[in-house]
Amino acid sequence: MLTEGQLKDIEKLQMIVEQHDRIELKLNWYFLRSRMTENNDFFYYEGDQLLGYAALYYVGGAYEMCAMVHPDHRKKGIFTKLFQEILDSLKTRKTQKLYINAPPESECAKKTLKKLGATYAYSDYQMRWANKEVPDSEVDIKLRTATADDLEKIINLDVKGFDLTKEESEILVNVLKKDAGHRTYMIEKDGKTVGKLRLKAEGIETYIFGFTVEPEYRRQGIGKAALIEVVKQESEAGHVIFVEVGIEDERGLHLYEAVGFETYQQQDYYKYNW
Missing domain, CATH: 3.40.630.30 (Gcn5-related N-acetyltransferase (GNAT))
Structure with a gap:
């Protein structure tokens, strides 16, 4: 279960990223606030400040991933570190299929995903x-x-x-x-x-x-x-x-x-x- 402090840090980082990139992230707060599953949340702190966060969600047959990095601390390897932790975690699970979520307006996400070799799979409308x-x-x-x-x-x-x-x-x-x-x-x-x-x-x-x-x-x-x-x-x-x-x-x-x-x-x- 995520602590109140962790939830507040995630929310603050989300607000900073969304305002800077002019996007809306899909962090599935309806699951985060009541999350009971373990090993699905990955944090990068410097001191008391959360600079990077990634989350996994099991959706049946695959995991969805959403991640964000503070705009003032990008190109420092934070995402790479979080992503490697996720890959290491998936190696121990029965399900290893991974889909990475990204807002279509995020050029930063597109560049990162292209560098990873991830390929476009599908899109959802949120209604x-x-x-x-x-x-x-x-x-x-x-x-x-x-x-x-x-x-x-x-x-x-x-x-x-x-x-x-x-x-x-x-x-x-x-x-x-x-x-x-x-x-x-x-x-x-x-x-x-x-x-x-x-x-x-x-x-x-x-x-x-x-x-x-x-x-x-x-x-x-x-x-x-x-x-x-x-x-x-x-x-x-x-x-x-x-x-x-x-x-x-x-x-x-x-x-x-x-x-x-x-x-x-x-x-x-x-x-x-x-």
């Missing part, structure tokens, strides 16, 4: 619900909180929905168990479990992820109905709701837009082969 009127659902579904009896179903849905192996899905489930504020809901249609989604709460913010429906039940309005229920539930609780969707996922993008989500920024991901 926020815009407090619009929620449409009525045209499909009758039920959301229920997942129980221990749903574990095998959750794993199978992750395998089908996100092209994971069974082992990768099991690792993801175990990682998420350690994160406070995480909820999993099962989607039922006519008494049958046909999908699931995950919510992560941090303060007044709610993040939707791990959203998938059984292949044979897609294109029937079930996903939209589930999303409408989640938006109603979380908005009534006074929460701001976020989600990420791949820029090539036109169907997913249209789904979220239809329920009132708007894109506010894009994040790029580069694959590092080692």
Whole structure:
């Protein structure tokens, strides 16, 4: 677990980097503030000042990495040191696939990634619900909180929905168990479990992820109905709701837009082969 002091140092460094580079970093604060997993945070201090920080996030079958270095202390090998620590750490893990996150506006990140030999892989839109009127659902579904009896179903849905192996899905489930504020809901249609989604709460913010429906039940309005229920539930609780969707996922993008989500920024991901 990160200490309050570490969190404040990360937040201060993020503010300095974002103001200097005129970018918005994706540090996944909704996970950082409740992080229970160990060995996923890498720090470079000089005295009491944090000059470099990198974080790993397990996303199922791969790790995502986000890093930043104080603008007044670049070209001193700080990123290289942090990155080598991450590579050394990954050598001891079952999953070694690595994607590095970078804001598309960051020229510094692009130069660094090119030097590393990392190659562009994909981009996500980050979306926020815009407090619009929620449409009525045209499909009758039920959301229920997942129980221990749903574990095998959750794993199978992750395998089908996100092209994971069974082992990768099991690792993801175990990682998420350690994160406070995480909820999993099962989607039922006519008494049958046909999908699931995950919510992560941090303060007044709610993040939707791990959203998938059984292949044979897609294109029937079930996903939209589930999303409408989640938006109603979380908005009534006074929460701001976020989600990420791949820029090539036109169907997913249209789904979220239809329920009132708007894109506010894009994040790029580069694959590092080692």
